[in-house]
Amino acid sequence: MDRNFGKALVIITGASRGFGRSLAISVAPLLSAGSVMVLAARSGDRLEELQRELNVTGKTNLTVRCAAVDLGCKAGVERVVAETRSSDPEIDRLMLFHNAGDVSRYCRDFTDLDELNSYMSLNVSSALCLTAGVLQAVPGRTGLKRIIVNISSLCAVRPFPTWVQYCRPLDTDMQLEARSNSADDNIRNTCSLLHANGQLLTCEQSISKLLAVLLDDKYTSGDHLDYYDL
Ligand SMILES: NC(=O)c1ccc[n+]([C@@H]2O[C@H](COP(=O)([O-])OP(=O)(O)OC[C@H]3O[C@@H](n4cnc5c(N)ncnc54)[C@H](OP(=O)(O)O)[C@@H]3O)[C@@H](O)[C@H]2O)c1
Numbered sequence: 001m002d003r004n005f006g007k008a009l010v011i012i013t014g015a016s017r018g019f020g021r022s023l024a025i026s027v028a029p030l031l032s033a034g035s036v037m038v039l040a041a042r043s044g045d046r047l048e049e050l051q052r053e054l055n056v057t058g059k060t061n062l063t064v065r066c067a068a069v070d071l072g073c074k075a076g077v078e079r080v081v082a083e084t085r086s087s088d089p090e091i092d093r094l095m096l097f098h099n100a101g102d103v104s105r106y107c108r109d110f111t112d113l114d115e116l117n118s119y120m121s122l123n124v125s126s127a128l129c130l131t132a133g134v135l136q137a138v139p140g141r142t143g144l145k146r147i148i149v150n151i152s153s154l155c156a157v158r159p160f161p162t163w164v165q166y167c168r169p170l171d172t173d174m175q176l177e178a179r180s181n182s183a184d185d186n187i188r189n190t191c192s193l194l195h196a197n198g199q200l201l202t203c204e205q206s207i208s209k210l211l212a213v214l215l216d217d218k219y220t221s222g223d224h225l226d227y228y229d230l
Helices: 016-030 043-056 074-085 113-137 159-166 172-180 184-197 203-216
Strands: 007-013 037-042 063-068 094-098 146-149
Touching: 007 016, 007 074, 007 113, 016 037, 016 043, 016 203, 037 043, 037 074, 043 063, 043 074, 063 074, 074 113, 094 113, 113 146, 146 203, 172 184
Parallel strands: 007 037, 007 094, 037 063, 094 146
Antiparallel strands: none
């Protein structure tokens, strides 16, 4: 049986590379005619390249919009919300994937409030504001399913120094950053070993499980789902 998400408005943050980019490529073929995909990240050129790729390989009736914005600031969040306002009111599904994240500015100490706030602004606050803005822009109604997916990490539920013992990271620029520039020697060394031993997950492995969960529609709202438990 053909399974798909129907006519949907899909928003993916951090779509310029890594997991977000692969996610956009995997979701596009599962959308029906008239769907809209909003791709957000700072690198406009990369987003436009992905937009071209989706238009060539995907369906011509999928509208892809790019929002080249910094999600760590108010204007960036507002621009993405604005892109969702003009969407077709007849959609079956709204899917917002919070995927943008940044580990490049490790806080080396917690005495600089501005540094800490700017880090939290992207990784925490902007996702909350974007969720609220998008839910307001696309109000609930019968027949519309609104799904918010927070791409998270085991680091969110366990202290960071132990994370490598319990999960395999994704093979993306973020993992490269962790094994090259992490301030913690143990994390840097373990990440390097995982990479050298070919123990990293591909984005496609992780995405195929995520999309199966969404298509099966059997999760409980608010669940924290781990790749290895699925
Ligand atoms: N890699 C792993 O091992 C791993 C493990 C568990 C969970 N995760 C989670 O998976 C998600 C994706 O990770 P990834 O490995 O694909 O990361 P990545 O390769 O570093 O990509 C991060 C994405 O976020 C965007 N981004 C960063 N700062 C931004 C900002 N200020 N405004 C807008 N967009 C911004 C980047 O685009 P621009 O630079 O163009 O803005 C990029 O598209 C993250 O939430 C991460 O925490 C990753």
